[in-house]
Amino acid sequence: MALPLANRYDGIRRIAPTDITTRGGAVHGHLATSLLIRIRSRAHATLQQQMYRGIRRAILTGAAVPGTRLPSSRALADDLGVSRTTAVLALEQLAAEGYLASRRGAGTFVADDLPDDFPSVPGRGRTRTGRHPGPPTQPPLSRRGAALATAPEGAERLAGPPRAFRIGTPGLDLFPIALWQRLITRRLRSATAAQLDYGDPAGLRALREAIAGHVQMARGTQCSADQVVVVGGAQQGLDLICRMLLDPGERAWMEEPGYPGARSALLGAGARIVPVRVDAEGLDVGAGARRAGDARLVYLTPSHQYPLGVPMSLRRRLALLRWAGSARAWIIEDDYDSEFRYGTRPIPCLHGLDAGGRVIYVGSFSKTLFPALRLGFLIAPAGLQERLVAGRRVADQHPPALDQAALADFILDGHFARHLRRMRTAYRERLDALAAAVERYCGDALRLRPVRTGLHAVAELAGADAVKVSREAARRGLEVTPLTAYYAQRARAVNGLVLGFAAVRPDVLARGAERLAGAIDAARRS
């Protein structure tokens, strides 16, 4: 069973799925992967409280279903790095509150009758999509709330300083922070009362114009500032689009494998996700049309498929647009890192090919500038922008004005284009360093697929399981994600790893490849 090991906080420990067994032969292992216990030594809560809350949360969110057997207190204590007494006290508290039941000789189980004493209200019962109760005295979440609260985290990034081979993080060591500070300072010094007040929900006009200019030049699509919506990062854009365009129960195509953040946004909107296979030409449009011809929306990454890296062929792009035209479906084109190409010519973006007004282009500044900025943008087809803006006004009014103004200056003064050129060269060096080191240290065990675009590589493993390798790599201070983490149907995944090469220096990548070779060896022996 595939378990993504990339955790989001330092010091998180997961109860390994093999530690969870169930009574009576029922297999609940697919839920156990989210049974998280977060033990943080510097946290506000005591270790016992953290353990108590972690297990209770797993029960309340349905991650641990009634009848699930818990590991022994000794095994839990070892696994979480707490004392046996701490573990026993936490388990006793949960038993006293009715969350756990012990059976002599058989161990401790999640109780069959959870302390959930509220009367069942017609139409509010547990549904197929899962309406999870909160703590016993609290009302439940909404159905979409439960879906959002339990959305798969997929391959999330770690906190802390970037390490080899973090995905989704650009080379922050090379960001021109002094220049950025000058731009921010200049804008703050000249700020008027009107600029400190509420602003345009579509985003600052100057920034929208700068974005439209950049995208027209870089991506070859005609668009005006009136089609742009500045969002608080691409994730907000995806969430907004899904909410505005999808009703619960409607079907949406999603690349298989695909980006977990988009999967969460679709689930949050109540969509039924239809995984559509990706081959050497990108999303298989014919397969999608056969599986779900009535889909309302398609999410895809045509410039650089996430995570496999293939660009979608022009033939497929045109087929997708034709299909969307006849099926009356929307298309989300997530163009998350196409600014970084290594020697290839760009294929026109879907938005530029779209005559029918179906494609919403999603761009991010997290990869081109830095993620903590939280800015991205949408380019909507004519007729949709102002409706998206109306929704975004309800969602959060608008992004912070100062960052928008500084970013507009950054683009309009030419810094953005210069920064992209500089980063392209740096990333090319980092990619070369990764390729050389993988060849040197990992030999035949790891084969890097060619990289033409973007900030990460896909590497196929031979003779070792990617999930095991990822776990061994994490023990060695590396951040490596198995391809399984991106699949809805994990059994179909290629046995491989996703390796980011943008976040750290070439020498760090080289040392990382050496340690990765050790991780592969260890996984082979285990």
Next chain:
Amino acid sequence: MALPLANRYDGIRRIAPTDITTRGGAVHGHLATSLLIRIRSRAHATLQQQMYRGIRRAILTGAAVPGTRLPSSRALADDLGVSRTTAVLALEQLAAEGYLASRRGAGTFVADDLPDDFPSVPGRGRTRTGRHPGPPTQPPLSRRGAALATAPEGAERLAGPPRAFRIGTPGLDLFPIALWQRLITRRLRSATAAQLDYGDPAGLRALREAIAGHVQMARGTQCSADQVVVVGGAQQGLDLICRMLLDPGERAWMEEPGYPGARSALLGAGARIVPVRVDAEGLDVGAGARRAGDARLVYLTPSHQYPLGVPMSLRRRLALLRWAGSARAWIIEDDYDSEFRYGTRPIPCLHGLDAGGRVIYVGSFSKTLFPALRLGFLIAPAGLQERLVAGRRVADQHPPALDQAALADFILDGHFARHLRRMRTAYRERLDALAAAVERYCGDALRLRPVRTGLHAVAELAGADAVKVSREAARRGLEVTPLTAYYAQRARAVNGLVLGFAAVRPDVLARGAERLAGAIDAARRS
């Protein structure tokens, strides 16, 4: 019919509702209020395009239903300040595309058969909640998308420099911008790669601790940083809560009159809003329980009812908590401006009285610092915070890191407390100036209700209609909102105005009151 005149952009003109009549006697006037045409002289589009788009949008969003008669091209041209030729060309384009139909001698009407040629798909038809089609070639919005896109704007604020009597904007002329710039610069200079990377979806730990400390001291509620969620402004908090806790069709109480932003968030979540009357003790809990005892959520502003200004009595607070406990309902406590009190002692916030874990406290930095910062916070009851955080991660990951860090410093270094003290004195002066000027210039025509908290006053009108006065005031460069704008049932509104006194200097308020007296005179005569 009540028409809020406070527009959001300079130069927006609305077609007055009296200009819209319907054929066959059917009254569609309630839709006509949103029939907006935005004419901006410096806009990207030509005047003709703007007019074409404005009318088309009104038709496509359902604001102008089939059969609605349009004013003559001459009347439209006059009203919008465009040439007759421009108006005729825009109308002709709409007629050519099938949006309008002309009947000799009878005028121009919204066409009965709109150019909307898509086959009706089962389960996707127009529903009672309104699924509005987009431009003819595009698929429709989702039901919630349509609700969001057509959410009432209520009394929205204008762009441009603050004028008398803008609501919802603090005294931005007094914000210590040089100090803020120093804090931002310090944080940028010391920024590490990890700080530029993705951050904690709950918000920066240091800021959450600073917020918890401030709220405990200022609002008398026990809370820890683990209960805080930093959000991109209170509006995002409201939207997140509504999504996570309300399923479509569930009922929610809302104060009548109440805050339009909350109304939009509730509508966006698909809630059925139950307006509950407000009296001298605040929200009438008994009336709510009788009207909708099965409600899932209550939204209210207990510290300083928005917009009427009354604080909720302790008796009512306790009754609400008792009711919510037995009805298993959530409570949103929107505490948008309680930091500014003039000589009264605070009543404990609902969150501090809540033993049952039902109250989610919503705080804003838009009134205490500045709106363009886009930061606010939630304080969730134990057990709910991490579920809200999981939802917010899907919504937009987290707020920008730099602003969060600077705000944490602002609070922890004591600047926040000093700024609040300073602003309280300044607002007291501005309030006194408003009261004196209203008495001097408006006499018996306008009676200010006592103000004990916050940044706006409510003034009752005698002998003139509030909607007319607002319109006359807008012509005189004032921003005045009739109370009707806050009511779901406008016929029940008190004849009065909401006057912000925080945004501009005392002398500007005094001159504004003089011009307001002129507006009242003009409205009386009309």
